[in-house]
Amino acid sequence: MESARRPLVSQLWVKNRRNEAVLDPERPALSWKELQPKSGRVCHSVPISEIIAVETEQKRYNSDTWQKFNHHAFTVHYAQRAQKHCWRCSAVTFWCKDEELCHQWIQAIKKLLELQTSRPKHLLVYINPYGGKQQGKQIYEQKVAPLFSLASITTDVIVTERANHAKDDLFEVNLEKYDGVISVGGDGMFSEVMHGLIGRMQKDSSIDQNNPSAPLAPCNLRIGIIPAGSTDCICYATVGINDPVTSALHIIIGDLQHMDVCSVHHNNTFLKYSVSLLGYGFYGDVLKDSEKNRWMGPTRYDFSGFKTFLSHHYYEGTVSFQQANQTLGSPRDKSTCQSGCYICKQSTQEVEEKRKRHHYNLEETEDDGDWKVIRGKFMAINAANMSCACPRSPKGLSPAAHLAAGTIDLILVRRCSRLNFLRHLVRHKNQDDQFDLAFVEVYRVKTFLFTPKHSENEDTDNKDVRKKHFNQICNGNHSSCGCNHVNSIWNCDGEALDHAAVEVRVHCQLIKLFARGIEEDSKP
Ligand SMILES: CCCCCCCCCCCCC/C=C/[C@@H](O)[C@H](COP(=O)(O)O)NC(=O)CCCCCCCCCCCCCCC
Ligand SMILES: Nc1ncnc2c1ncn2[C@@H]1O[C@H](COP(=O)(O)OP(=O)(O)O)[C@@H](O)[C@H]1O
Ligand SMILES: [Ca+2]
Known part of the structure; x- marks a missing residue:
């Protein structure tokens, strides 16, 4: 038992150079360094948690130096950080003369890998x-x-x-x-x-x-x-x-990365869950138009984004919400949610306690403030359950949003000029703050309601007839058709919702991903 905790230290060869290799179950890590380095000494170290596999090297090494010996080898495959959060699978092969030693190393690494439950x-x-x-x-x-x-x-x-x-x-x-x-x-x-x-x-x-x-x-x-x-x-x-x-x-x-999920309901009927963007107005219209051009692949969004930007519609309605407690951070924070985020960690504890209380049928106490009601004309209403960072916008729609704090960032972009809306959009690409504009508001919330000004409660048949009629005369030029484009649709993680009036609620840490959030110390 004791010996299993002691490091295994051996002289092994890596690419014709003598190395000291150490397998330390306490750290736990595999490290190796050249014993007679030509230049400065470099010590390589791989945490056991990042080793992918260990394999016996079957083939005999063929170089002149080695062929007269019957050498044994094993290869360790491990995850190596490359550039900008990118990981690659690297490999290192260790050689030795002693078959028993080679076997001992393979077994020791395999044993440590088995502990990675x-x-x-x-x-x-x-x-x-x-x-x-x-x-x-x-x-x-x-x-x-x-x-x-x-x-x-x-x-x-x-x-x-x-x-x-x-x-x-x-x-x-x-x-x-x-x-x-x-x-x-x-x-x-x-x-x-x-x-x-x-x-x-x-x-x-x-x-x-x-x-x-x-x-x-x-x-x-x-x-x-x-x-x-x-x-x-x-x-x-x-x-x-x-x-x-x-x-x-x-x-x-x-x-492991916990993640919040939003549920979307309409009149006590479940519609969908959302984890990235729930967007009404601009992003809803982009989605609606882009689905017609699926054949374009990912560029359909840029094409429809450009068209939607030019059409410049606004939508009237009422948004109601309660702001979340300040301990859950603010959407205007300069710091972002990262691997091991303490705000998300705090929420892990809270959610566990909440689930226990619910299990024992104990009362819930919600300490959120008053409801705020905002009626207005909006270019976009965006609820970001995460930053929504993507190659199009590496900082995302709401750069400070958390993955697992049980909150959503509600972004309201009020009716504004084309130039102002463009200023807002462009800021998703550069370092400027997209919320620092007079017509943009952002709130951190746990739940919200949206009601479009123009009711959806018309007879469905009537609506279909109207829609058909408009389609015939409209062709997208709404100023001349008179249909005035009253309601948009909700874009829910890239899928369209059937209703504009919605009730949205965040469910803290409902799902788990094979991820770890954004690491700070990744190579630039
Ligand atoms: C002038 C440049 C402006 C660039 C503005 C970029 C803002 C990008 C924000 C991206 C937020 C993405 C939220 C993600 C949602 C996804 O879940 C969801 C589904 O993903 P999937 O296709 O993998 O299934 N994706 C989407 O809904 C796509 C949204 C993409 C919107 C692109 C908008 C481009 C706007 C271009 C405007 C151009 C104006 C130019 C005027 C001269
Ligand atoms: N075999 C399939 N045929 C058609 N649609 C599919 C198939 N499998 C999944 N889908 C649907 O395709 C849509 C788009 O998928 P998604 O993975 O989001 O691609 P994209 O990022 O290009 O939009 C989703 O609505 C999904 O439900
Ligand atoms: Ca999609």
Whole structure:
């Protein structure tokens, strides 16, 4: 027992150079350094938690120096930080003459890897072959599957054949045999997997999703995202980059990131969950137009963004909300949510206590303030459940938003001139503060309601007839058609909602991801 805790120290060869290798179960890390370095001494160190696999090197080394000996070798594959949150799988091969020593090293590393209990062994993978540039299947097969197999992770892979295939399947499948579910696709594919898992959990716990105030049962299975979509903001904002290999490595080493989920209801009917952006007005209109041009791939958003910007519509309605407690930070904070974020950690404790209280039927005390009601004309109403950082806007819609603090940032962009709206948009790309404008307000909230000025409660048949009529005469030029474009739609993680009047509520840390949030000390 004692000897298992003591470091294993040996002289091993790395690329024809003699090294001292140390496997320290206390740290726990594998490190090695050259014994007679040509230049300055470099000590390499890899935490055990970042080792992907150890393999016996079967082939004999062929160089002149070595061929007369019968050498033994093993290779350690590990995650290495490259640039800007990007991770790569690196390998180092250690050589020695003694077969027994080689075997001892392999066994010792394997034993330490077995102690990494948060790593998944068996995964359920859903691939959307039509997301983004339609490369999901190739990305998975070429970049991800080889890494999973190296790490001895077994998988059941389903390439979806229709929309909602993954979601429906998750209601039927035996989830007990899996350690996680992987979504290969964009935010829409993630949303499907999440709806399947959350829906299944509520069904199994007999919780009615139509009740907006029902506390939801959390999902214990972690979700992994292999980005292969158009925006991939859920991946980007939780990992720091949309890179399939980086995501695969976070999955393999068994990372954990809690994440809040918003529920969206209309008249006590459940509509959808949202984790990234719930946007009415500008982002709703961009989505509506972009769906017609799916064939363009990710550029459809820029094309429709430009068109929507030119059409310059505003929408009337009423937003009501309570501001969240100041301890949960402010959307104007200069600091951002990072790996190990203390605000999110505090919420982990609170949510656990809350779930316990609920389990024992104890009273809830909410200390949030008064309801604020804002009636007005808006270019956009955006509820960001996370920063929504993505390649289009690396700081995101709400740069200081938290992943798991149980809050959403509600951004109201009031009616303004085209030039002012452009100033606001451009600030998503540069260092300037997009909220520091007279027509932009931002609030940190836990729940909000939106009611459009023009009621949706018309007879559906009537509405369809009107819509048809408008479509014939309108052709998008609303100033001449007189339809005045009264209501927009909600863009919910890239999917359209059927109603404009909504009640939104955040559910703190409802789901878990194979991610770790944004690391500060990544190489530049
Ligand atoms: C002038 C440049 C202005 C750049 C403004 C960029 C703001 C970008 C904010 C992005 C927020 C993204 C929130 C993400 C939501 C996603 O969940 C969701 C689904 O993702 P999926 O496709 O992977 O399934 N994606 C989306 O809804 C896409 C939103 C993309 C909006 C792009 C808007 C581009 C606006 C361009 C305006 C150009 C004006 C030029 C005037 C001369
Ligand atoms: N096999 C399929 N055929 C058609 N649509 C699908 C399929 N699988 C998933 N979908 C749907 O495709 C839509 C877009 O997927 P997503 O992964 O978000 O790609 P993108 O980022 O390009 O929008 C989602 O609504 C999802 O439900
Ligand atoms: Ca989508």
